[in-house]
Amino acid sequence: MPEPADPLVSHQFVVEIDGIQSARFTESSGLQMSTDVFEYKEGGLNGYTHRLPGRVSYTPLTLKRGVADGPELYAWYNRFNTAADKTTELKNISVVLYKLDHTEALRWNLHGAFPTKWSSPSLVASSSDALIESFEIAFADAEVVRQ
Secondary structure (H helix, E strand, O other): OOOOOOOOOOOOEEEEEOOEOOOOOOEEEOOOEEEEEEEEOOOOOOOOOEEEEEEEEEOOEEEEEEHHHOOHHHHHHHHHHHOOOHHHHOEEEEEEEEOOOOOEEEEEEEEEEEEEEEEOOOOOOOOOOOOEEEEEEEOOEEEEEEO
C-alpha cells in the first residue's frame, strides 16, 4: 500500500514574475477560473435546454507583500499605465506551491499578466504591525501544472 502523501501547506509558495527579482509576497489569493454556460433552447424540444460550455474567465490574482521589498512592482504598474503599446509590459507569472520537503507540488502559470490595481498599506499611529501593500493582477490565460 503506498504511503499517504504529505499535506500541502499554504505558506510554502513563491511568485515568479518576468524580470522582477524582489517580488516576495506574504499572500496570494483570488485565483479563480470559471466557464460560462451557454444555454440553447432548441425549437420543438421542450423537455430540456441544451447547456454548452462557453468562454473561460479568470478573476484577478491579488498579491500582498511588505512595503520594504523594493519598487519594481510599482514601477511596472506605472510603466503599464503610461505605455503607448501596453503589450510590451505584459508578463508571465507563476505561483509555485512547494511540499514540506521543498520539492515543487503545483504551479499556476498565468500568461499575459498586467497590473490593474495597487493598494497602499493602512497607516495607523497606534499600531506596530508590518506595512502590507497589495497588487491586483489580471491575466489572459492560465494553466495548472502538477508535479
